Amino acid sequence: MADNIIRIENVTKQFAGGVKAVDSANFNIERGEFFSLLGPSGCGKTTLLRMIAGFEFPTDGEIYIDGQASALIPSYKRPTNMVFQSYAIFPHLNVFDNIAYGLRKDRLSRRELKRRVDEALAMIHLEGFGARRGDQLSGGQRQRVALARALIKRPKVLLLDEPLGALDKKLREEMQIELRELQKNVGITFVFVTHDQEEALSMSDRIAVMGKGVVLQIAPPKELYEAPNSVEVATFIGNINLIDATVRSVAGNEVTLDGPGFGQFRAPAIDGLKTGQKLTAAIRPEKLSLTASRPGANYVEGTIKASAYLGDRSHHHVHVKGRPTPVAVAAQNMDRSMTIGIDPSKPVYVTWDPRSLILLKS
Amino acid sequence: MTKPTRAAKRMGDPGGFLAIFALAYLLFLYVPVLFLPVFSFNDSIFVTFPLKGFTTKWYEQAFADQDMLRALTASLQVGAIASVTATILGLLGAKAVTRYRMPGQNVVTGLIMMPLFIPEIMLGIALLILVNTLFIPLGLFTITIGHIMLCTPFAMAVLTSRLDGFDKSLEEASMDLGESPWMTFWRVTFPLVAPGIISSMLLSFIVSFDEFLLSFFLQGQQPTLPVYIWSQLRFPNKLPGVLALGAVILIVSCILVVIAEWVRQIGTDERKVGVA
Amino acid sequence: MTASSAPSTAPGFFDRLRAFYLRSDAAKGYVLLSPVMITMVILLAAPLILLVVYSFWTQVGLQVDTTFTTDRYNDVLGKQSYHDIFWRTIGTSSLVTLVTVGLAYPMAYYVAFGVKKYKFVWLILLTIPFWTSYLLRAFAWKVILGFNGVINSGLMTLGVIQEPLEFLLYNQTAVVITLAHAYAAFAILPIYVSLEKIDRTLLEAAADLGDGAWARFWRVTFPLSLPGVIGASLLIFVPTTGDYVTPQLVGGPTGQMIAYSIQVLFLKVGDWPLGAALALSSMAAVGILVMLFVTAMQLAVRQIR
Numbered sequence: 001m002a003d004n005i006i007r008i009e010n011v012t013k014q015f016a017g018g019v020k021a022v023d024s025a026n027f028n029i030e031r032g033e034f035f036s037l038l039g040p041s042g043c044g045k046t047t048l049l050r051m052i053a054g055f056e057f058p059t060d061g062e063i064y065i066d067g068q069a070s071a072l073i074p075s076y077k078r079p080t081n082m083v084f085q086s087y088a089i090f091p092h093l094n095v096f097d098n099i100a101y102g103l104r105k106d107r108l109s110r111r112e113l114k115r116r117v118d119e120a121l122a123m124i125h126l127e128g129f130g131a132r133r134g135d136q137l138s139g140g141q142r143q144r145v146a147l148a149r150a151l152i153k154r155p156k157v158l159l160l161d162e163p164l165g166a167l168d169k170k171l172r173e174e175m176q177i178e179l180r181e182l183q184k185n186v187g188i189t190f191v192f193v194t195h196d197q198e199e200a201l202s203m204s205d206r207i208a209v210m211g212k213g214v215v216l217q218i219a220p221p222k223e224l225y226e227a228p229n230s231v232e233v234a235t236f237i238g239n240i241n242l243i244d245a246t247v248r249s250v251a252g253n254e255v256t257l258d259g260p261g262f263g264q265f266r267a268p269a270i271d272g273l274k275t276g277q278k279l280t281a282a283i284r285p286e287k288l289s290l291t292a293s294r295p296g297a298n299y300v301e302g303t304i305k306a307s308a309y310l311g312d313r314s315h316h317h318v319h320v321k322g323r324p325t326p327v328a329v330a331a332q333n334m335d336r337s338m339t340i341g342i343d344p345s346k347p348v349y350v351t352w353d354p355r356s357l358i359l360l361k362s
Numbered sequence: 363m364t365k366p367t368r369a370a371k372r373m374g375d376p377g378g379f380l381a382i383f384a385l386a387y388l389l390f391l392y393v394p395v396l397f398l399p400v401f402s403f404n405d406s407i408f409v410t411f412p413l414k415g416f417t418t419k420w421y422e423q424a425f426a427d428q429d430m431l432r433a434l435t436a437s438l439q440v441g442a443i444a445s446v447t448a449t450i451l452g453l454l455g456a457k458a459v460t461r462y463r464m465p466g467q468n469v470v471t472g473l474i475m476m477p478l479f480i481p482e483i484m485l486g487i488a489l490l491i492l493v494n495t496l497f498i499p500l501g502l503f504t505i506t507i508g509h510i511m512l513c514t515p516f517a518m519a520v521l522t523s524r525l526d527g528f529d530k531s532l533e534e535a536s537m538d539l540g541e542s543p544w545m546t547f548w549r550v551t552f553p554l555v556a557p558g559i560i561s562s563m564l565l566s567f568i569v570s571f572d573e574f575l576l577s578f579f580l581q582g583q584q585p586t587l588p589v590y591i592w593s594q595l596r597f598p599n600k601l602p603g604v605l606a607l608g609a610v611i612l613i614v615s616c617i618l619v620v621i622a623e624w625v626r627q628i629g630t631d632e633r634k635v636g637v638a
Numbered sequence: 639m640t641a642s643s644a645p646s647t648a649p650g651f652f653d654r655l656r657a658f659y660l661r662s663d664a665a666k667g668y669v670l671l672s673p674v675m676i677t678m679v680i681l682l683a684a685p686l687i688l689l690v691v692y693s694f695w696t697q698v699g700l701q702v703d704t705t706f707t708t709d710r711y712n713d714v715l716g717k718q719s720y721h722d723i724f725w726r727t728i729g730t731s732s733l734v735t736l737v738t739v740g741l742a743y744p745m746a747y748y749v750a751f752g753v754k755k756y757k758f759v760w761l762i763l764l765t766i767p768f769w770t771s772y773l774l775r776a777f778a779w780k781v782i783l784g785f786n787g788v789i790n791s792g793l794m795t796l797g798v799i800q801e802p803l804e805f806l807l808y809n810q811t812a813v814v815i816t817l818a819h820a821y822a823a824f825a826i827l828p829i830y831v832s833l834e835k836i837d838r839t840l841l842e843a844a845a846d847l848g849d850g851a852w853a854r855f856w857r858v859t860f861p862l863s864l865p866g867v868i869g870a871s872l873l874i875f876v877p878t879t880g881d882y883v884t885p886q887l888v889g890g891p892t893g894q895m896i897a898y899s900i901q902v903l904f905l906k907v908g909d910w911p912l913g914a915a916l917a918l919s920s921m922a923a924v925g926i927l928v929m930l931f932v933t934a935m936q937l938a939v940r941q942i943r
Contacts, residue, residue, distance in 0.1 A: 481880020
């Protein structure tokens with residue numbers, strides 16, 4: 001059995017007014033992993049985090065923290081600490097006292113307290129900032145102080161509620177790497193809430209994708225991207241082309257389908273397919289390529305309706321006859337002469353490797 | 363164009379005429395009251411022009427009056443108890459309404475704020491009937507409970523505006539770091555709300571200290587200062603003493619109000635920076 | 639973890655109570671709210687209910703006959719002198735409200751739109767009278783308006799008049815002046831708050847759409863400040879209808895108001911049921927008038943397009 005630091009069993013949270021913020025969530029978080037809760041705003045990820053922290057309590061179900069049922073444990077007795085979205089730096093205390101806040105009741109000697117806080121300041125690269133007041137810090141510095149203040153308590157689980165949301169892009173990318181390093185060094189379980197998929201993909205060991213209070217899929221980043229288990233997950237993470245398809249025939253590992261605009265095409269089979277079954281086939285734009293000449297197989301013909309040049313790559317919208325929405329193609333700009341541009345009069349051919357197709361049952 | 367034109371002026375700017383009106387209004391507010399200190403130093407038993415000469419004897423006379431001093435003590439006691447009690451009640455109440463959503467909340471806040479919208483005479487007779495029904499003897503105790511009822515909405519209003527917008531994640535952060543709700547209150551909430559608490563206590567104290575009509579209905583043997591002053595107004599020879607006393611009360615009240623408002627103001631600026 | 643920390647199978651009553659408390663915002667809220675709520679129920683709601691109950695009883699000598707009767711209300715409604723003093727009270731309070739709000743509006747407007755620096759100082763200057771002793775301010779007017787008062791003696795010293803002006807004190811005008819002064823701060827603050835809240839870009843939009851300064855004021859500023867005006871009117875009108883101090887000090891026989899009659903019934907005559915009925919019926923009448931006023935104001939402003 002895996003060493004689960006947090007077990008979430010059938011947890012439902014219903015707010016006054018009947019809204020189910022979290023609907024029977026059921027999963028585990030392993031000791032020492034970097035676990036992300038990803039989803040659009042209002043999907044219940046923050047509510048779930050706040051239930052682990054003890055600021056909200058489940059209407060139904062139970063959360064076990066390190067094996068212990070938490071329904072009767074208030075936040076101040078839990079082995080979890082939190083980095084708040086607003087950072088919640090105490091405005092009446094300086095940086096030193098903010099970081100030392102949670103240690104005061106441990107009655108440490110003055111020397112020990114100072115040693116611990118200095119150590120924490122060094123960890124977040126803010127040596128010598130102890131006397132600053134919270135309002136004299138930049139956003140990034142406040143974020144670090146919030147981090148140090150939580151980590152100094154040596155929690156079993158560190159909860160982070162969109163901690164990078166308030167930072168600008170460049171700083172955010174720096175902090176992503178720093179946070180990941182830090183997590184590896186301290187070895188504490190991180191539960192990280194974010195709505196930014198790239199952030200979640202680049203940092204996490206595993207990600208739980210949530211939508212409308214329901215956990216849709218839990219998987220490592222690569223699996224989530226390459227093998228989403230539902231249309232919701234597939235569309236939420238990255239861009240994807242969807243094809244409403246019907247199964248024509250199944251032969252071993254391969255299935256032949258029929259979809260509007262695509263005609264007959266092949267894809268890797270999944271379990272339990274029957275001829276005539278309707279499902280959704282999906283393919284990522286970067287797994288498609290464009291050619292001016294007609295390929296041998298696995299292609300559709302269309303015309304480029306719109307293109308966006310992004311430097312390293314270009315995005316094209318290809319109109320395919322019989323398809324209501326254009327096919328999105330992301331092409332690496334491998335040579336400097338742009339051979340394929342918008343020319344509605346000339347046909348282009350979109351091709352793919354059949355192994356890149358994903359089949360999603362609805 | 364070099365000179366700022368009318369169009370460049372800020373929208374809605376009323377211009378100079380209103381400034382003159384505003385000054386006149388301030389004079390209307392303050393001049394009548396200023397006659398009290400002016401005539402309190404006038405060496406005459408009559409409050410008439412022309413002024414006779416400068417004297418401080420009315421002050422000496424007023425503060426040598428044992429009845430006055432007893433009334434003053436009574437008012438200070440009542441004011442202290444009422445303002446502290448109202449502030450504690452108001453703080454808990456303000457915390458509840460700003461932090462939690464509760465069914466029936468509007469009804470309760472409506473009840474708490476009601477004394478501000480009911481004529482004091484109604485409150486006076488209603489409380490008189492209550493203490494009579496409960497066989498509570500009239501006295502400073504009955505005046506005090508009346509003042510608690512009257513001061514609570516003020517305290518609640520001051521503290522609600524203070525706590526409104528208080529970042530609740532500060533308290534959550536404290537609990538998250540291991541402090542109980544009680545210690546969280548003392549280590550986080552109290553220091554941040556302290557200016558509001560001071561302000562609430564000062565303003566409640568002034569309301570209680572100046573209150574006349576409730577005390578008038580609920581008084582026993584020992585009057586409060588305003589009730590005592592009221593009783594003195596019947597005697598023309600006591601008038602200069604009342605002027606002196608009134609001047610002192612007005613000046614002390616002004617100072618307390620300025621402190622209360624000032625504390626409230628700097629407090630909010632600090633809080634805004636802290637939460638930003 | 640050890641087996642002891644495994645979930646217990648049957649949570650006890652207190653555990654369930656605790657879980658409910660932790661889970662319920664309303665429960666936590668009411669725990670905090672209960673001290674002030676209970677205090678106000680005992681010191682405000684209960685007395686007012688008792689007042690209503692008393693108004694249906696009868697005073698017999700020093701005793702109260704607790705048989706239900708509406709006779710007290712009939713007594714109140716049937717007595718012409720109560721009608722007279724009630725309508726005089728309404729007249730005085732209306733006049734006070736009109737004067738006070740009329741004077742306070744430009745003042746509040748000036749602070750909201752005209753003052754750029756030291757707005758805070760202005761606000762404190764306008765709030766101080768709100769908090770300082772009402773009794774002493776009323777008393778100051780008695781001193782000023784009196785037969786031998788500041789105005790009369792001042793004018794006589796200056797030689798403007800030979801005899802003291804008698805019409806200054808002990809009449810309705812004196813009551814109106816004193817109350818208008820006493821309640822000034824009640825009017826300024828609500829109006830100021832509603833003016834300050836107005837988004838300045840709304841005025842720019844009105845100007846952009848072709849409105850001049852007056853049209854902007856009348857079509858944008860004034861309708862948006864109406865909640866403040868109504869609030870101020872209520873904060874003046876309702877308390878002044880129950881005012882006791884000012885009519886006693888400066889009103890004389892013709893300036894008396896309903897509170898005096900109530901006070902006499904309670905503290906002098908000792909007929910509490912009749913006093914309760916008089917107080918309640920006049921407050922009910924005031925309440926109806928207030929509702930009519932608010933509705934009328936709102937309807938009137940809706941005509942501004």
